[in-house]
Amino acid sequence: xxxxxxxxxxxxxxxxxxxxxxxxxxxxxxxxxxxxxxxxxxxxxxxxxxxxxxxxxxxxxxxxxxxxxxxxxxxxxxxxxxxxxxxxxxxxxxxxxxxxxxxxxxxxxxxxxxxxxxxxxxxxxxxxxxxxxxxxxxxxxxxxxxxxxxxxxxxxxxxxxxxxxxxxxxxxxxxxxxxxxxxxxxxxxxxxxxxxxxxxxxxxxxxxxxxxxxxx
Numbered sequence: 001x002x003x004x005x006x007x008x009x010x011x012x013x014x015x016x017x018x019x020x021x022x023x024x025x026x027x028x029x030x031x032x033x034x035x036x037x038x039x040x041x042x043x044x045x046x047x048x049x050x051x052x053x054x055x056x057x058x059x060x061x062x063x064x065x066x067x068x069x070x071x072x073x074x075x076x077x078x079x080x081x082x083x084x085x086x087x088x089x090x091x092x093x094x095x096x097x098x099x100x101x102x103x104x105x106x107x108x109x110x111x112x113x114x115x116x117x118x119x120x121x122x123x124x125x126x127x128x129x130x131x132x133x134x135x136x137x138x139x140x141x142x143x144x145x146x147x148x149x150x151x152x153x154x155x156x157x158x159x160x161x162x163x164x165x166x167x168x169x170x171x172x173x174x175x176x177x178x179x180x181x182x183x184x185x186x187x188x189x190x191x192x193x194x195x196x197x198x199x200x201x202x203x204x205x206x207x208x209x210x211x212x213x214x215x216x
Contacts, residue, residue, distance in 0.1 A: 029055040039123035112199040115172035122172035
């Protein structure tokens with residue numbers, strides 16, 4: 001009786017994996033470039049070709065990987081907000097057992113540190129918040145409104161517009177204009193010492209505001 005031939009299971013060879021890896025790297029390069037340009041110039045101010053040139057890739061690869069400029073913008077926005085959502089999820093459970101000021105300090109510190117590391121998010125919001133558009137609707141409905149509600153629930157206090165923009169303005173703006181801060185004050189706002197002190201100050205100001213809201 002003949003012995004059955006044992007056929008080894010197929011596996012992805014290095015030759016097969018290489019194109020996939022290159023495609024993933026190209027997508028990341030494009031998303032990095034798009035995030036930077038959309039946040040500094042705006043959606044209407046930057047062309048697909050400029051994005052490809054900034055990323056150092058061949059022409060036509062935005063369309064190849066993302067289909068349209070609009071779809072590409074959404075993926076760039078989704079990626080940067082996913083980072084913030086992940087940071088938020090890391091602290092939200094810890095906030096439940098803390099008093100208001102400690103909850104707020106934890107949350108504000110997370111937000112300030114994220115804003116220092118990823119200033120493109122605040123710059124992007126400044127670009128898109130200046131006028132009504134499908135892009136502003138997309139960000140507000142998918143991210144800002146749900147996160148604002150989740151934050152209010154985690155803090156146990158409703159965040160009104162004053163508190164919201166106090167947090168965003170005080171917590172993120174300095175990192176969006178870091179070169180101004182360096183020139184005027186001779187301080188690098190993205191240094192750990194500055195971030196720690198800035199987060200504590202913003203948390204104190206926010207606590208006073210939220211305690212006033214809670215007492216009404």
